[in-house]
Amino acid sequence: MLIGFNITFGPMHWLGLDGMPRRVYTYGADMGWTEMNALQTAGGFIIALSVLIMIKNLSSSWRSGRQAPSDPWDARTLEWSISSPPPEYNFEEIPVVQDRDDWWARKRGYRGNPFR
Numbered sequence: 001m002l003i004g005f006n007i008t009f010g011p012m013h014w015l016g017l018d019g020m021p022r023r024v025y026t027y028g029a030d031m032g033w034t035e036m037n038a039l040q041t042a043g044g045f046i047i048a049l050s051v052l053i054m055i056k057n058l059s060s061s062w063r064s065g066r067q068a069p070s071d072p073w074d075a076r077t078l079e080w081s082i083s084s085p086p087p088e089y090n091f092e093e094i095p096v097v098q099d100r101d102d103w104w105a106r107k108r109g110y111r112g113n114p115f116r
Contacts, residue, residue, distance in 0.1 A: 004044070004045075004046030007042060007043030011036040011039055011040050074107075076104040077101070078097070078102060080103055081103045
């Protein structure tokens with residue numbers, strides 16, 4: 001989508017600086033803008049294709065029903081220590097933090113060593 005966006009809207013800036021007017025449905029072939037307009041059209045099709053791929057991915061992910069685990073990224077921060085989806089109250093009791101990356105330290109069994 002990023003590539004399609006840049007292919008679509010990047011040339012518009014150059015064509016605008018070249019004097020191409022906006023909101024005109026057709027241009028003369030002698031203006032020299034045909035190739036850039038064709039490139040913009042190709043970029044629009046790339047954007048459309050990427051949106052279709054995203055919609056297919058979202059629908060297949062939704063249909064598969066597989067839930068992510070509580071800590072799928074092996075993260076460091078405390079919000080990943082609770083279940084997914086998180087309960088309304090987040091933590092049953094306020095966690096005691098003993099390390100800068102306390103959840104990481106708990107998972108790894110590190111305690112009390114500030115120079116690891």
